[in-house]
Amino acid sequence: MWWRDRGEYDCVLTTLRSHGALGRVKFLLGSAGLVMGTLCVLTVLIHGEVMARAALTQAWIEAAAAVVWTMRWWAAWPRRAESLAWVALFDADSVANDTLVYNRVFSVLGVFLLVAMAAYVTVFHGSRVLMLHIGWSLLAAAGLALQLLRGVLPADGQGVRGRTDATIGIALVLVIILVIGIMMPLIQFCHWLMRVDSRSDPLTKLLNRRGLDAQLLRLPGGSGPRYVATLDLDRFKAVNDSFGHSFGDEVLTRTARRLAASADAGALVARTGGEEFVVIGHLREDAVTTAERLRSAIETVDVPPIAITASVGLVQLQAGRPFTESTYRDLLRLSDSLMYQAKALGGNTIAVSYLDDERVGCDRAEFGG
Structure with a gap:
Protein backbone atom coordinates (compact mmCIF):
# COMPACT_ATOMS: atom_id res chain seq x y z
CA MET A 1 0.00 0.00 0.00
CA TRP A 2 1.09 3.58 -0.67
CA TRP A 3 1.14 4.68 2.98
CA ARG A 4 3.51 1.80 3.77
CA ASP A 5 5.82 2.60 0.89
CA ARG A 6 9.33 3.53 2.04
CA GLY A 7 10.22 4.93 -1.34
CA GLU A 8 12.91 3.64 -3.66
CA TYR A 9 15.66 6.20 -3.41
CA ASP A 10 18.29 4.09 -5.17
CA CYS A 11 15.88 2.99 -7.90
CA VAL A 12 15.03 6.61 -8.71
CA LEU A 13 18.74 7.31 -9.08
CA THR A 14 19.17 4.26 -11.29
CA THR A 15 16.33 5.44 -13.52
CA LEU A 16 17.77 8.96 -13.78
CA ARG A 17 21.20 7.55 -14.57
CA SER A 18 19.88 5.15 -17.20
CA HIS A 19 18.20 8.04 -19.04
CA GLY A 20 21.23 10.31 -18.77
CA ALA A 21 19.29 12.77 -16.58
CA LEU A 22 21.20 12.45 -13.31
CA GLY A 23 23.62 15.28 -14.10
CA ARG A 24 20.82 17.69 -14.96
CA VAL A 25 18.88 16.84 -11.80
CA LYS A 26 22.02 17.34 -9.70
CA PHE A 27 22.56 20.73 -11.33
CA LEU A 28 19.00 21.84 -10.59
CA LEU A 29 19.10 20.68 -6.97
CA GLY A 30 22.45 22.38 -6.46
CA SER A 31 21.11 25.56 -8.03
CA ALA A 32 18.30 25.54 -5.47
CA GLY A 33 20.97 25.96 -2.80
CA LEU A 34 22.34 29.01 -4.61
CA VAL A 35 18.88 30.56 -4.64
CA MET A 36 18.49 29.87 -0.92
CA GLY A 37 21.87 31.40 -0.17
CA THR A 38 21.04 34.48 -2.24
CA LEU A 39 17.80 34.97 -0.31
CA CYS A 40 19.70 34.84 2.98
CA VAL A 41 22.27 37.38 1.81
CA LEU A 42 19.54 39.72 0.54
CA THR A 43 17.81 39.50 3.92
CA VAL A 44 21.00 40.55 5.70
CA LEU A 45 21.77 43.35 3.23
CA ILE A 46 18.28 44.83 3.43
CA HIS A 47 17.53 44.43 7.13
CA GLY A 48 20.86 43.56 8.72
CA GLU A 49 21.13 46.83 10.63
CA VAL A 50 17.91 46.19 12.55
CA MET A 51 18.21 42.42 12.92
CA ALA A 52 18.88 40.94 16.33
CA ARG A 53 22.20 39.18 16.82
CA ALA A 54 20.51 35.74 16.92
CA ALA A 55 18.59 36.43 13.70
CA LEU A 56 21.72 37.69 11.97
CA THR A 57 23.67 34.61 13.05
CA GLN A 58 20.87 32.34 11.85
CA ALA A 59 20.83 34.05 8.46
CA TRP A 60 24.57 33.58 7.92
CA ILE A 61 24.43 29.95 9.08
CA GLU A 62 21.57 29.36 6.66
CA ALA A 63 23.56 30.96 3.83
CA ALA A 64 26.59 28.78 4.63
CA ALA A 65 24.41 25.65 4.72
CA ALA A 66 22.96 26.60 1.34
CA VAL A 67 26.47 26.82 -0.13
CA VAL A 68 27.37 23.42 1.34
CA TRP A 69 24.11 22.02 -0.12
CA THR A 70 25.09 23.29 -3.55
CA MET A 71 28.61 21.87 -3.37
CA ARG A 72 27.28 18.56 -2.06
CA TRP A 73 24.74 18.09 -4.83
CA TRP A 74 27.20 19.08 -7.50
CA ALA A 75 29.56 16.38 -6.20
CA ALA A 76 28.67 12.68 -5.84
CA TRP A 77 25.00 12.00 -5.17
CA PRO A 78 24.47 11.50 -1.41
CA ARG A 79 23.19 8.29 0.09
CA ARG A 80 19.64 8.01 1.40
CA ALA A 81 20.62 8.61 5.04
CA GLU A 82 22.43 11.83 4.15
CA SER A 83 19.51 12.95 2.02
CA LEU A 84 17.17 12.48 5.00
CA ALA A 85 19.60 14.43 7.19
CA TRP A 86 19.39 17.36 4.76
CA VAL A 87 15.58 17.23 4.94
CA ALA A 88 15.70 17.33 8.76
CA LEU A 89 18.21 20.21 8.71
CA PHE A 90 16.07 22.19 6.29
CA ASP A 91 12.95 21.67 8.40
CA ALA A 92 14.74 22.72 11.59
CA ASP A 93 16.08 25.82 9.86
CA SER A 94 12.58 26.81 8.77
CA VAL A 95 11.41 26.90 12.40
CA ALA A 96 14.50 28.88 13.40
CA ASN A 97 13.67 31.33 10.62
CA ASP A 98 10.10 31.75 11.91
CA THR A 99 11.32 32.28 15.46
CA LEU A 100 14.26 34.61 14.91
CA VAL A 101 13.64 36.66 11.77
CA TYR A 102 12.23 40.03 12.78
CA ASN A 103 10.19 40.64 9.60
CA ARG A 104 6.96 38.72 9.21
CA VAL A 105 7.15 38.89 5.41
CA PHE A 106 10.44 36.97 5.47
CA SER A 107 9.00 34.59 8.06
CA VAL A 108 6.05 33.78 5.80
CA LEU A 109 8.41 33.30 2.85
CA GLY A 110 10.46 30.93 5.00
CA VAL A 111 7.39 28.78 5.62
CA PHE A 112 6.57 28.74 1.91
CA LEU A 113 10.08 27.43 1.21
CA LEU A 114 8.94 24.24 2.94
CA VAL A 115 7.01 23.58 -0.27
CA ALA A 116 10.31 23.18 -2.12
CA MET A 117 11.50 20.53 0.32
CA ALA A 118 8.10 18.84 0.15
CA ALA A 119 8.54 18.51 -3.61
CA TYR A 120 11.99 16.96 -3.10
CA VAL A 121 10.63 14.47 -0.54
CA THR A 122 7.70 13.64 -2.82
CA VAL A 123 10.06 12.51 -5.59
CA PHE A 124 12.90 10.86 -3.70
CA HIS A 125 11.43 9.52 -0.45
CA GLY A 126 8.42 7.52 0.66
CA SER A 127 5.05 8.41 2.10
CA ARG A 128 6.16 8.17 5.73
CA VAL A 129 8.88 10.76 5.28
CA LEU A 130 6.43 12.96 3.40
CA MET A 131 3.86 12.66 6.21
CA LEU A 132 6.49 13.71 8.76
CA HIS A 133 7.44 16.69 6.62
CA ILE A 134 3.78 17.65 6.19
CA GLY A 135 3.21 17.49 9.95
CA TRP A 136 6.28 19.61 10.62
CA SER A 137 5.24 22.14 7.97
CA LEU A 138 1.76 22.46 9.45
CA LEU A 139 3.23 23.02 12.91
CA ALA A 140 5.57 25.69 11.55
CA ALA A 141 2.72 27.41 9.72
CA ALA A 142 0.43 27.19 12.74
CA GLY A 143 3.12 28.62 15.02
CA LEU A 144 3.72 31.59 12.75
CA ALA A 145 -0.02 32.08 12.24
CA LEU A 146 -0.50 32.15 16.02
CA GLN A 147 2.05 34.94 16.33
CA LEU A 148 0.27 36.87 13.59
CA LEU A 149 -3.11 36.33 15.23
CA ARG A 150 -1.73 37.64 18.52
CA GLY A 151 -0.29 40.68 16.77
CA VAL A 152 3.25 39.76 17.73
CA LEU A 153 5.94 39.74 15.07
CA PRO A 154 8.82 37.29 15.46
CA ALA A 155 11.30 38.77 17.90
CA ASP A 156 13.87 41.21 16.52
CA GLY A 157 15.46 42.06 19.83
CA GLN A 158 13.64 45.39 20.01
CA GLY A 159 10.15 44.31 21.01
CA VAL A 160 8.52 45.35 17.74
CA ARG A 161 4.79 44.64 17.70
CA GLY A 162 2.33 44.67 14.83
CA ARG A 163 -1.40 44.70 14.36
CA THR A 164 -3.45 41.53 14.56
CA ASP A 165 -3.92 40.05 11.12
CA ALA A 166 -6.17 37.03 11.34
CA THR A 167 -6.59 36.87 7.58
CA ILE A 168 -2.88 36.40 6.90
CA GLY A 169 -2.51 33.81 9.65
CA ILE A 170 -5.46 31.71 8.54
CA ALA A 171 -4.55 32.05 4.86
CA LEU A 172 -1.00 30.90 5.61
CA VAL A 173 -2.20 27.68 7.24
CA LEU A 174 -4.74 27.01 4.49
CA VAL A 175 -2.16 27.48 1.74
CA ILE A 176 0.22 25.05 3.46
CA ILE A 177 -2.61 22.53 3.85
CA LEU A 178 -3.52 22.89 0.17
CA VAL A 179 -0.05 22.77 -1.35
CA ILE A 180 1.87 20.50 1.04
CA GLY A 181 -0.89 18.63 2.83
CA ILE A 182 -3.07 17.80 -0.19
CA MET A 183 -1.29 18.32 -3.50
CA MET A 184 2.07 16.73 -2.58
CA PRO A 185 0.53 13.47 -1.28
CA LEU A 186 -1.69 13.40 -4.37
CA ILE A 187 1.34 13.78 -6.64
CA GLN A 188 3.28 11.12 -4.74
CA PHE A 189 0.32 8.73 -4.73
CA CYS A 190 -0.10 9.05 -8.51
CA HIS A 191 3.65 8.59 -8.95
CA TRP A 192 3.49 5.47 -6.77
CA LEU A 193 0.57 4.07 -8.79
CA MET A 194 2.43 4.59 -12.07
CA ARG A 195 5.54 2.97 -10.59
CA VAL A 196 3.58 -0.05 -9.38
CA ASP A 197 1.80 -0.31 -12.73
CA SER A 198 5.07 -0.16 -14.67
CA ARG A 199 6.44 -3.03 -12.58
CA SER A 200 3.40 -5.30 -12.76
CA ASP A 201 2.28 -7.70 -15.46
CA PRO A 202 -1.11 -6.38 -16.63
CA LEU A 203 -2.53 -9.85 -17.25
CA THR A 204 -1.51 -11.81 -14.16
CA LYS A 205 -0.84 -8.90 -11.75
CA LEU A 206 2.44 -10.53 -10.79
CA LEU A 207 5.70 -8.62 -10.91
CA ASN A 208 7.18 -8.20 -14.37
Whole structure:
Protein backbone atom coordinates (compact mmCIF):
# COMPACT_ATOMS: atom_id res chain seq x y z
CA MET A 1 0.00 0.00 0.00
CA TRP A 2 1.09 3.58 -0.67
CA TRP A 3 1.14 4.68 2.98
CA ARG A 4 3.51 1.80 3.77
CA ASP A 5 5.82 2.60 0.89
CA ARG A 6 9.33 3.53 2.04
CA GLY A 7 10.22 4.93 -1.34
CA GLU A 8 12.91 3.64 -3.66
CA TYR A 9 15.66 6.20 -3.41
CA ASP A 10 18.29 4.09 -5.17
CA CYS A 11 15.88 2.99 -7.90
CA VAL A 12 15.03 6.61 -8.71
CA LEU A 13 18.74 7.31 -9.08
CA THR A 14 19.17 4.26 -11.29
CA THR A 15 16.33 5.44 -13.52
CA LEU A 16 17.77 8.96 -13.78
CA ARG A 17 21.20 7.55 -14.57
CA SER A 18 19.88 5.15 -17.20
CA HIS A 19 18.20 8.04 -19.04
CA GLY A 20 21.23 10.31 -18.77
CA ALA A 21 19.29 12.77 -16.58
CA LEU A 22 21.20 12.45 -13.31
CA GLY A 23 23.62 15.28 -14.10
CA ARG A 24 20.82 17.69 -14.96
CA VAL A 25 18.88 16.84 -11.80
CA LYS A 26 22.02 17.34 -9.70
CA PHE A 27 22.56 20.73 -11.33
CA LEU A 28 19.00 21.84 -10.59
CA LEU A 29 19.10 20.68 -6.97
CA GLY A 30 22.45 22.38 -6.46
CA SER A 31 21.11 25.56 -8.03
CA ALA A 32 18.30 25.54 -5.47
CA GLY A 33 20.97 25.96 -2.80
CA LEU A 34 22.34 29.01 -4.61
CA VAL A 35 18.88 30.56 -4.64
CA MET A 36 18.49 29.87 -0.92
CA GLY A 37 21.87 31.40 -0.17
CA THR A 38 21.04 34.48 -2.24
CA LEU A 39 17.80 34.97 -0.31
CA CYS A 40 19.70 34.84 2.98
CA VAL A 41 22.27 37.38 1.81
CA LEU A 42 19.54 39.72 0.54
CA THR A 43 17.81 39.50 3.92
CA VAL A 44 21.00 40.55 5.70
CA LEU A 45 21.77 43.35 3.23
CA ILE A 46 18.28 44.83 3.43
CA HIS A 47 17.53 44.43 7.13
CA GLY A 48 20.86 43.56 8.72
CA GLU A 49 21.13 46.83 10.63
CA VAL A 50 17.91 46.19 12.55
CA MET A 51 18.21 42.42 12.92
CA ALA A 52 18.88 40.94 16.33
CA ARG A 53 22.20 39.18 16.82
CA ALA A 54 20.51 35.74 16.92
CA ALA A 55 18.59 36.43 13.70
CA LEU A 56 21.72 37.69 11.97
CA THR A 57 23.67 34.61 13.05
CA GLN A 58 20.87 32.34 11.85
CA ALA A 59 20.83 34.05 8.46
CA TRP A 60 24.57 33.58 7.92
CA ILE A 61 24.43 29.95 9.08
CA GLU A 62 21.57 29.36 6.66
CA ALA A 63 23.56 30.96 3.83
CA ALA A 64 26.59 28.78 4.63
CA ALA A 65 24.41 25.65 4.72
CA ALA A 66 22.96 26.60 1.34
CA VAL A 67 26.47 26.82 -0.13
CA VAL A 68 27.37 23.42 1.34
CA TRP A 69 24.11 22.02 -0.12
CA THR A 70 25.09 23.29 -3.55
CA MET A 71 28.61 21.87 -3.37
CA ARG A 72 27.28 18.56 -2.06
CA TRP A 73 24.74 18.09 -4.83
CA TRP A 74 27.20 19.08 -7.50
CA ALA A 75 29.56 16.38 -6.20
CA ALA A 76 28.67 12.68 -5.84
CA TRP A 77 25.00 12.00 -5.17
CA PRO A 78 24.47 11.50 -1.41
CA ARG A 79 23.19 8.29 0.09
CA ARG A 80 19.64 8.01 1.40
CA ALA A 81 20.62 8.61 5.04
CA GLU A 82 22.43 11.83 4.15
CA SER A 83 19.51 12.95 2.02
CA LEU A 84 17.17 12.48 5.00
CA ALA A 85 19.60 14.43 7.19
CA TRP A 86 19.39 17.36 4.76
CA VAL A 87 15.58 17.23 4.94
CA ALA A 88 15.70 17.33 8.76
CA LEU A 89 18.21 20.21 8.71
CA PHE A 90 16.07 22.19 6.29
CA ASP A 91 12.95 21.67 8.40
CA ALA A 92 14.74 22.72 11.59
CA ASP A 93 16.08 25.82 9.86
CA SER A 94 12.58 26.81 8.77
CA VAL A 95 11.41 26.90 12.40
CA ALA A 96 14.50 28.88 13.40
CA ASN A 97 13.67 31.33 10.62
CA ASP A 98 10.10 31.75 11.91
CA THR A 99 11.32 32.28 15.46
CA LEU A 100 14.26 34.61 14.91
CA VAL A 101 13.64 36.66 11.77
CA TYR A 102 12.23 40.03 12.78
CA ASN A 103 10.19 40.64 9.60
CA ARG A 104 6.96 38.72 9.21
CA VAL A 105 7.15 38.89 5.41
CA PHE A 106 10.44 36.97 5.47
CA SER A 107 9.00 34.59 8.06
CA VAL A 108 6.05 33.78 5.80
CA LEU A 109 8.41 33.30 2.85
CA GLY A 110 10.46 30.93 5.00
CA VAL A 111 7.39 28.78 5.62
CA PHE A 112 6.57 28.74 1.91
CA LEU A 113 10.08 27.43 1.21
CA LEU A 114 8.94 24.24 2.94
CA VAL A 115 7.01 23.58 -0.27
CA ALA A 116 10.31 23.18 -2.12
CA MET A 117 11.50 20.53 0.32
CA ALA A 118 8.10 18.84 0.15
CA ALA A 119 8.54 18.51 -3.61
CA TYR A 120 11.99 16.96 -3.10
CA VAL A 121 10.63 14.47 -0.54
CA THR A 122 7.70 13.64 -2.82
CA VAL A 123 10.06 12.51 -5.59
CA PHE A 124 12.90 10.86 -3.70
CA HIS A 125 11.43 9.52 -0.45
CA GLY A 126 8.42 7.52 0.66
CA SER A 127 5.05 8.41 2.10
CA ARG A 128 6.16 8.17 5.73
CA VAL A 129 8.88 10.76 5.28
CA LEU A 130 6.43 12.96 3.40
CA MET A 131 3.86 12.66 6.21
CA LEU A 132 6.49 13.71 8.76
CA HIS A 133 7.44 16.69 6.62
CA ILE A 134 3.78 17.65 6.19
CA GLY A 135 3.21 17.49 9.95
CA TRP A 136 6.28 19.61 10.62
CA SER A 137 5.24 22.14 7.97
CA LEU A 138 1.76 22.46 9.45
CA LEU A 139 3.23 23.02 12.91
CA ALA A 140 5.57 25.69 11.55
CA ALA A 141 2.72 27.41 9.72
CA ALA A 142 0.43 27.19 12.74
CA GLY A 143 3.12 28.62 15.02
CA LEU A 144 3.72 31.59 12.75
CA ALA A 145 -0.02 32.08 12.24
CA LEU A 146 -0.50 32.15 16.02
CA GLN A 147 2.05 34.94 16.33
CA LEU A 148 0.27 36.87 13.59
CA LEU A 149 -3.11 36.33 15.23
CA ARG A 150 -1.73 37.64 18.52
CA GLY A 151 -0.29 40.68 16.77
CA VAL A 152 3.25 39.76 17.73
CA LEU A 153 5.94 39.74 15.07
CA PRO A 154 8.82 37.29 15.46
CA ALA A 155 11.30 38.77 17.90
CA ASP A 156 13.87 41.21 16.52
CA GLY A 157 15.46 42.06 19.83
CA GLN A 158 13.64 45.39 20.01
CA GLY A 159 10.15 44.31 21.01
CA VAL A 160 8.52 45.35 17.74
CA ARG A 161 4.79 44.64 17.70
CA GLY A 162 2.33 44.67 14.83
CA ARG A 163 -1.40 44.70 14.36
CA THR A 164 -3.45 41.53 14.56
CA ASP A 165 -3.92 40.05 11.12
CA ALA A 166 -6.17 37.03 11.34
CA THR A 167 -6.59 36.87 7.58
CA ILE A 168 -2.88 36.40 6.90
CA GLY A 169 -2.51 33.81 9.65
CA ILE A 170 -5.46 31.71 8.54
CA ALA A 171 -4.55 32.05 4.86
CA LEU A 172 -1.00 30.90 5.61
CA VAL A 173 -2.20 27.68 7.24
CA LEU A 174 -4.74 27.01 4.49
CA VAL A 175 -2.16 27.48 1.74
CA ILE A 176 0.22 25.05 3.46
CA ILE A 177 -2.61 22.53 3.85
CA LEU A 178 -3.52 22.89 0.17
CA VAL A 179 -0.05 22.77 -1.35
CA ILE A 180 1.87 20.50 1.04
CA GLY A 181 -0.89 18.63 2.83
CA ILE A 182 -3.07 17.80 -0.19
CA MET A 183 -1.29 18.32 -3.50
CA MET A 184 2.07 16.73 -2.58
CA PRO A 185 0.53 13.47 -1.28
CA LEU A 186 -1.69 13.40 -4.37
CA ILE A 187 1.34 13.78 -6.64
CA GLN A 188 3.28 11.12 -4.74
CA PHE A 189 0.32 8.73 -4.73
CA CYS A 190 -0.10 9.05 -8.51
CA HIS A 191 3.65 8.59 -8.95
CA TRP A 192 3.49 5.47 -6.77
CA LEU A 193 0.57 4.07 -8.79
CA MET A 194 2.43 4.59 -12.07
CA ARG A 195 5.54 2.97 -10.59
CA VAL A 196 3.58 -0.05 -9.38
CA ASP A 197 1.80 -0.31 -12.73
CA SER A 198 5.07 -0.16 -14.67
CA ARG A 199 6.44 -3.03 -12.58
CA SER A 200 3.40 -5.30 -12.76
CA ASP A 201 2.28 -7.70 -15.46
CA PRO A 202 -1.11 -6.38 -16.63
CA LEU A 203 -2.53 -9.85 -17.25
CA THR A 204 -1.51 -11.81 -14.16
CA LYS A 205 -0.84 -8.90 -11.75
CA LEU A 206 2.44 -10.53 -10.79
CA LEU A 207 5.70 -8.62 -10.91
CA ASN A 208 7.18 -8.20 -14.37
CA ARG A 209 10.92 -8.34 -15.06
CA ARG A 210 11.41 -4.67 -14.17
CA GLY A 211 9.51 -5.15 -10.92
CA LEU A 212 11.49 -8.26 -10.07
CA ASP A 213 14.78 -6.45 -10.64
CA ALA A 214 13.62 -3.56 -8.45
CA GLN A 215 12.46 -5.78 -5.58
CA LEU A 216 15.07 -8.50 -5.48
CA LEU A 217 17.63 -6.74 -3.27
CA ARG A 218 14.84 -5.78 -0.85
CA LEU A 219 13.84 -9.41 -0.36
CA PRO A 220 13.44 -9.93 3.41
CA GLY A 221 16.04 -12.07 5.11
CA GLY A 222 15.19 -15.63 6.03
CA SER A 223 16.64 -18.57 7.88
CA GLY A 224 17.04 -20.77 4.81
CA PRO A 225 19.28 -20.36 1.78
CA ARG A 226 18.02 -18.29 -1.12
CA TYR A 227 16.94 -19.83 -4.38
CA VAL A 228 16.00 -18.73 -7.87
CA ALA A 229 13.57 -20.86 -9.87
CA THR A 230 12.62 -20.41 -13.52
CA LEU A 231 9.46 -22.11 -14.80
CA ASP A 232 8.24 -22.36 -18.37
CA LEU A 233 4.91 -23.86 -19.43
CA ASP A 234 5.33 -26.85 -21.73
CA ARG A 235 4.06 -26.64 -25.32
CA PHE A 236 2.14 -23.47 -24.60
CA LYS A 237 2.23 -22.32 -28.22
CA ALA A 238 0.05 -25.30 -29.09
CA VAL A 239 -2.48 -24.13 -26.51
CA ASN A 240 -2.75 -20.72 -28.17
CA ASP A 241 -2.88 -22.24 -31.65
CA SER A 242 -5.58 -24.77 -30.72
CA PHE A 243 -7.81 -22.77 -28.39
CA GLY A 244 -7.01 -19.12 -29.08
CA HIS A 245 -5.19 -16.40 -27.20
CA SER A 246 -8.11 -15.62 -24.88
CA PHE A 247 -8.00 -19.18 -23.59
CA GLY A 248 -4.22 -18.91 -23.33
CA ASP A 249 -4.59 -15.75 -21.24
CA GLU A 250 -6.94 -17.59 -18.89
CA VAL A 251 -4.37 -20.37 -18.53
CA LEU A 252 -1.67 -17.83 -17.66
CA THR A 253 -3.91 -16.08 -15.14
CA ARG A 254 -4.83 -19.30 -13.33
CA THR A 255 -1.23 -20.49 -13.42
CA ALA A 256 -0.06 -17.23 -11.86
CA ARG A 257 -2.58 -17.50 -9.03
CA ARG A 258 -1.64 -21.10 -8.30
CA LEU A 259 2.08 -20.36 -8.44
CA ALA A 260 1.78 -17.37 -6.11
CA ALA A 261 -0.22 -19.46 -3.64
CA SER A 262 2.29 -22.32 -3.63
CA ALA A 263 5.46 -20.20 -3.41
CA ASP A 264 7.25 -19.79 -0.08
CA ALA A 265 6.07 -17.03 2.24
CA GLY A 266 7.72 -13.74 1.29
CA ALA A 267 8.95 -15.06 -2.06
CA LEU A 268 8.97 -12.85 -5.14
CA VAL A 269 6.91 -14.26 -8.01
CA ALA A 270 7.13 -12.71 -11.46
CA ARG A 271 6.03 -13.33 -15.01
CA THR A 272 9.15 -12.54 -17.00
CA GLY A 273 8.09 -13.65 -20.47
CA GLY A 274 5.18 -15.01 -22.46
CA GLU A 275 4.78 -18.26 -20.50
CA GLU A 276 7.85 -17.97 -18.28
CA PHE A 277 7.77 -17.31 -14.53
CA VAL A 278 10.49 -16.70 -11.93
CA VAL A 279 10.30 -17.34 -8.18
CA ILE A 280 12.93 -16.01 -5.75
CA GLY A 281 12.78 -16.80 -2.04
CA HIS A 282 14.22 -18.62 0.97
CA LEU A 283 14.01 -22.40 1.16
CA ARG A 284 11.76 -23.81 3.87
CA GLU A 285 12.66 -27.34 2.76
CA ASP A 286 15.25 -28.90 0.50
CA ALA A 287 15.68 -27.58 -3.03
CA VAL A 288 14.31 -30.66 -4.80
CA THR A 289 11.14 -30.64 -2.71
CA THR A 290 10.64 -26.93 -3.40
CA ALA A 291 11.09 -27.37 -7.14
CA GLU A 292 8.73 -30.33 -7.13
CA ARG A 293 6.14 -28.33 -5.19
CA LEU A 294 6.23 -25.57 -7.81
CA ARG A 295 5.99 -28.07 -10.65
CA SER A 296 3.07 -29.89 -9.02
CA ALA A 297 1.24 -26.63 -8.39
CA ILE A 298 1.18 -25.86 -12.10
CA GLU A 299 0.25 -29.44 -12.97
CA THR A 300 -2.89 -29.10 -10.85
CA VAL A 301 -4.13 -25.95 -12.62
CA ASP A 302 -7.67 -26.77 -13.73
CA VAL A 303 -8.25 -25.63 -17.32
CA PRO A 304 -10.14 -28.40 -19.13
CA PRO A 305 -9.90 -29.89 -21.67
CA ILE A 306 -6.09 -29.69 -21.50
CA ALA A 307 -3.44 -30.49 -18.89
CA ILE A 308 -0.92 -27.77 -18.03
CA THR A 309 2.63 -28.74 -17.10
CA ALA A 310 5.89 -26.86 -16.66
CA SER A 311 9.62 -27.40 -16.76
CA VAL A 312 11.39 -26.07 -13.67
CA GLY A 313 15.01 -25.04 -13.17
CA LEU A 314 16.04 -24.14 -9.61
CA VAL A 315 19.40 -22.93 -8.30
CA GLN A 316 20.11 -22.82 -4.57
CA LEU A 317 22.53 -20.29 -3.07
CA GLN A 318 24.05 -21.55 0.14
CA ALA A 319 23.15 -19.70 3.34
CA GLY A 320 25.69 -17.07 4.31
CA ARG A 321 26.78 -16.26 0.78
CA PRO A 322 26.07 -12.66 -0.29
CA PHE A 323 23.07 -12.13 -2.53
CA THR A 324 24.24 -9.26 -4.71
CA GLU A 325 22.81 -8.00 -7.97
CA SER A 326 25.64 -9.71 -9.85
CA THR A 327 24.96 -13.00 -8.06
CA TYR A 328 21.27 -12.68 -8.88
CA ARG A 329 22.05 -12.27 -12.58
CA ASP A 330 24.20 -15.39 -12.52
CA LEU A 331 21.59 -17.40 -10.63
CA LEU A 332 18.86 -16.28 -13.01
CA ARG A 333 20.97 -17.31 -15.99
CA LEU A 334 21.72 -20.70 -14.44
CA SER A 335 18.11 -21.40 -13.47
CA ASP A 336 17.05 -20.52 -17.00
CA SER A 337 19.63 -22.95 -18.39
CA LEU A 338 18.42 -25.68 -16.03
CA MET A 339 14.84 -25.07 -17.08
CA TYR A 340 15.79 -25.70 -20.71
CA GLN A 341 17.60 -28.88 -19.66
CA ALA A 342 14.41 -30.05 -17.96
CA LYS A 343 12.40 -29.15 -21.05
CA ALA A 344 14.82 -31.14 -23.23
CA LEU A 345 13.97 -34.21 -21.15
CA GLY A 346 10.36 -33.97 -22.29
CA GLY A 347 8.94 -31.35 -19.94
CA ASN A 348 7.02 -31.63 -16.67
CA THR A 349 10.44 -32.12 -15.09
CA ILE A 350 12.63 -30.35 -12.54
CA ALA A 351 16.36 -29.64 -12.68
CA VAL A 352 18.10 -28.48 -9.49
CA SER A 353 21.61 -27.11 -9.00
CA TYR A 354 23.49 -26.54 -5.75
CA LEU A 355 26.16 -23.86 -5.38
CA ASP A 356 28.49 -25.02 -2.63
CA ASP A 357 31.72 -23.13 -3.20
CA GLU A 358 32.87 -19.57 -3.89
CA ARG A 359 32.38 -20.05 -7.62
CA VAL A 360 29.06 -19.28 -9.25
CA GLY A 361 28.34 -22.31 -11.37
CA CYS A 362 26.59 -25.65 -11.44
CA ASP A 363 28.34 -27.99 -9.05
CA ARG A 364 25.71 -30.69 -9.11
CA ALA A 365 22.37 -31.13 -10.80
CA GLU A 366 19.43 -33.35 -10.02
CA PHE A 367 16.60 -34.13 -12.40
CA GLY A 368 13.20 -35.46 -11.64
CA GLY A 369 9.55 -35.13 -12.45
